[in-house]
Amino acid sequence: MELTLKVWRQDGPADPGHFETYRATDVKDEMSFLEMLDVVNENLIAEGREPITFDSDCREGICGTCGLMINGQAHGPQKGTATCQLHMRKFHDGETVTIEPWRASAFPVVKDLMVDRSALDAVIEAGGYITADTGGPRDANEILVPKTAADTAMDAAACIGCGACVAACPNSAGQLFTSAKLAHLNLLPQGQAERWKRTEDMVETMEMFFGSCTNYGECHEACPKEIPLDFIALMNRDYVKSKFKNRKLAGQR
Numbered sequence: 001m002e003l004t005l006k007v008w009r010q011d012g013p014a015d016p017g018h019f020e021t022y023r024a025t026d027v028k029d030e031m032s033f034l035e036m037l038d039v040v041n042e043n044l045i046a047e048g049r050e051p052i053t054f055d056s057d058c059r060e061g062i063c064g065t066c067g068l069m070i071n072g073q074a075h076g077p078q079k080g081t082a083t084c085q086l087h088m089r090k091f092h093d094g095e096t097v098t099i100e101p102w103r104a105s106a107f108p109v110v111k112d113l114m115v116d117r118s119a120l121d122a123v124i125e126a127g128g129y130i131t132a133d134t135g136g137p138r139d140a141n142e143i144l145v146p147k148t149a150a151d152t153a154m155d156a157a158a159c160i161g162c163g164a165c166v167a168a169c170p171n172s173a174g175q176l177f178t179s180a181k182l183a184h185l186n187l188l189p190q191g192q193a194e195r196w197k198r199t200e201d202m203v204e205t206m207e208m209f210f211g212s213c214t215n216y217g218e219c220h221e222a223c224p225k226e227i228p229l230d231f232i233a234l235m236n237r238d239y240v241k242s243k244f245k246n247r248k249l250a251g252q253r
Contacts, residue, residue: 001027001088004096005040007052013108019098029089033076034059034066036088053112059084061224064160067167068113069100074164074222082162082224102167106174106209117163119209120177124161126205127198128181130190149187156183158225165219165227166210174210176219178202179235180227186238196242203239 003024010017024040031039034056041051055065061082068083070076076086091097099113107115159180166174182199185191191198213232220229 001029001091001093003027003036003091003094006096006098007113008100009052009112010101010109012111017109027088027091029087031088032059032084033068033070033086033088034084053110053114055114056084061085062160064162067102067115067162067164069098069103069167071098074102074168075162075224079221080224080226082160085224102163104163104166104172104210106166106172107163115163117161120161120163120174122209123174123178123202123206124181127194127201128185130185130194132190132193143189145189153184153187155228156180156187156231159184159223159227160225162224164222164224168218168222169211169213170216170218171211171214173213173219174206175213175232175235176223176227176229178206179231182235182238183231186234195238196245199235199238200242200246203235203242 005022005024006019007022008017009020022040022044024036027036027039034054037052037054044051054068057063057065059066061084064082066083067075070083070086075081075083076090078086078090101107101109101113101115102117106119107117110116157180159177161177161181163177165176166172182202185198186195215229217229220227
């Protein structure tokens, strides 16, 4: 298979950037999208040209670093799939494929297809952890958790923090990411001690970087782990509660 690639090239945040066209030859159906880019880069290096910069790490759909806009879709045409798990059999011989970085003001371009996603890290740093002293470790089966809560928490924990939800949203909103990171802690017993402070801090940090959610639903459609929109409703409910509960707790000190 042969493809024509229109790839976004940009030296850094201050550079206006531009598209360059490359030929991808001898592309095998079983290649992943990133393996195809590896081959293109090997050819560019052999020709003495600068390779295309892009993020990748685990290449197993777990780490979330591989996000690319492929033909205008976050992670490409296959639903529920990260870029590293997208195989070239989804494309056709002779096709033109446009490859861009995430397009969101919260994700400035570092170089070419690599963006700075530290805004997501800031949301986690605001409260995406448990610091309450819960004593020594206990056997897992001693902690009573309703199956529905456990299953829902696991669904939320599937979020890999790739940022596709932000890139796909017309408002560049970060609600799906933030709500997933909140839900997988807030639904479990270990997360209750800091639930309200965590919720307030993470939501208000999110609002510093990202746009507002207006329920387009593109975030769910683009998410490689298909995180449900329901988590956004849970986050909004908990945020309203947190404003009352945190104010009450502050008055008791």
